[in-house]
Amino acid sequence: MGQKTPLYQQHLDAGARMVEFSGWDMPIQYQSVIEEHQAVRQHAGVFDVSHMTVIDVQGPASTEFLRYLLANDVARLDETGRALYSAMLNTDGGVIDDLIVYRMSTGYRLVVNCATREKDLAWIRQQAGDFDPKDTTINERPELAILAIHGPDAIQLVCSCLPSDVAAAVAKLGNFRGLESGTRFIARTGYTGEKGLEIILPGDEAPALWQQLLALGIKPVGLGARDTLRLEAGMNLYGHEMDESISPLAANMEQTIAWEPQSRDFIGRQAISRHRQEQLAGKMPILTGLVLETRGVLREGMTIHCHTAQGPTQGIITSGTFSPTLKHSIALARIPADAQDCQVDLRGKLTPVRRVTPNFVRFGKKVFE
Amino acid sequence: MSNFPEDLKYTATHEWVRLEDDGTVTIGITDHAQELLGDIVFIELPEEGKVVAARDEISVVESVKAASDIYAPVSGEVIAVNEDLVDAPETVNSSPYEDGWFCRVLPADEAELLELLDAEAYANLCE
Numbered sequence: 001m002g003q004k005t006p007l008y009q010q011h012l013d014a015g016a017r018m019v020e021f022s023g024w025d026m027p028i029q030y031q032s033v034i035e036e037h038q039a040v041r042q043h044a045g046v047f048d049v050s051h052m053t054v055i056d057v058q059g060p061a062s063t064e065f066l067r068y069l070l071a072n073d074v075a076r077l078d079e080t081g082r083a084l085y086s087a088m089l090n091t092d093g094g095v096i097d098d099l100i101v102y103r104m105s106t107g108y109r110l111v112v113n114c115a116t117r118e119k120d121l122a123w124i125r126q127q128a129g130d131f132d133p134k135d136t137t138i139n140e141r142p143e144l145a146i147l148a149i150h151g152p153d154a155i156q157l158v159c160s161c162l163p164s165d166v167a168a169a170v171a172k173l174g175n176f177r178g179l180e181s182g183t184r185f186i187a188r189t190g191y192t193g194e195k196g197l198e199i200i201l202p203g204d205e206a207p208a209l210w211q212q213l214l215a216l217g218i219k220p221v222g223l224g225a226r227d228t229l230r231l232e233a234g235m236n237l238y239g240h241e242m243d244e245s246i247s248p249l250a251a252n253m254e255q256t257i258a259w260e261p262q263s264r265d266f267i268g269r270q271a272i273s274r275h276r277q278e279q280l281a282g283k284m285p286i287l288t289g290l291v292l293e294t295r296g297v298l299r300e301g302m303t304i305h306c307h308t309a310q311g312p313t314q315g316i317i318t319s320g321t322f323s324p325t326l327k328h329s330i331a332l333a334r335i336p337a338d339a340q341d342c343q344v345d346l347r348g349k350l351t352p353v354r355r356v357t358p359n360f361v362r363f364g365k366k367v368f369e
Numbered sequence: 370m371s372n373f374p375e376d377l378k379y380t381a382t383h384e385w386v387r388l389e390d391d392g393t394v395t396i397g398i399t400d401h402a403q404e405l406l407g408d409i410v411f412i413e414l415p416e417e418g419k420v421v422a423a424r425d426e427i428s429v430v431e432s433v434k435a436a437s438d439i440y441a442p443v444s445g446e447v448i449a450v451n452e453d454l455v456d457a458p459e460t461v462n463s464s465p466y467e468d469g470w471f472c473r474v475l476p477a478d479e480a481e482l483l484e485l486l487d488a489e490a491y492a493n494l495c496e
Contacts, residue, residue: 032462033433034408122405224407228433295411297431322433347429347436 056108089268150196193233
């Protein structure tokens, strides 16, 4: 038996099939991954992501500390409520984790992956060791739950169950912006390629909100569809597209690295500066999108055979699935930068695959050519 | 809960077999198998006329989650395949024992039928 989120009973009531996920009992699906996926693309779905780890970083030195800890620059968060996606690198420039950081009225809030919780906390506390504890406090918030509500109708439906002044403010939120409302933090962030909200709230308030959302016709969505949705959106999953052995430059994370100002020293900066030289020399592998428009499903770990200037070589699929929106298989794969003529070893049969920009579906529609 | 009809025979690899009046057998995958696989998106069927040996791979099922090989429960000749599954593989999820059948085989050795599991033995295996 794993840890349970405050919504465990609600999942059972909704007919979930529960699985062990990084020490947590989580819903993998309720009735059908494809139906839950389509609910998010066409209407609205709600995910319980309370297994994710919330860490509050506060104190007068918190900005200075996070500017050192993270590859993206929290100084860019010029207003309360703004959010930033960042890699947390080790000194070799490998990715310890990817995370979202929110600027709150009381400091910063980090949301990190649950599978990496222990090493993240250990790393953050170790790095904070050089800062005076009265200037930087690091507090995990295990009592908080997180609901993600996504889909074309999601924001409007959530607003219909909020007090009118809060609803008006939430409706006006831009992407990657949030607000505090009593015990809740409500933000326009997510992991599906659809518009929507993430609500962080005390765990004991989560079941009532969950029931309210279901009563509005919002469909519960499990981790199975969470994965097909994020992959259609071309989004990375830690441990698949990147880990401590992978440079963020080999995982489409260039845009999340704040190189300027050059005076900012952040952990991993020297290493990824070298990675950038390798990248300019064409020696850094790339993370590409792949589509298979015939029958069959691309799966994680399948080998990609391709040609480069140096001769035949191989790449690997980091995540693959059937795309419920596109009705064929899609994948992310790491291949040499100059790879050509990619073929996948599909259960022993070499099959040509087409390379596309790793962003397959946005707002319910196909986005690649 | 999975459904295990009493009138069928089963394999440990989650195929079911129905003995038809004309001596042929109809083959599919069990309710338990389709539940484990989840949403089925592609099915590769055997060719009609193909002669198979018991435990040969005769089909591949791809769900959103995983790919799974399907094995011949008995030896014989494939005399019919359910072409409807090519465009509607989800039929196996909704009707694993009826509309979601895979193929019919003319058994080469009736003794092999005696080696199959009955509903109770298969249900115990799935627990």
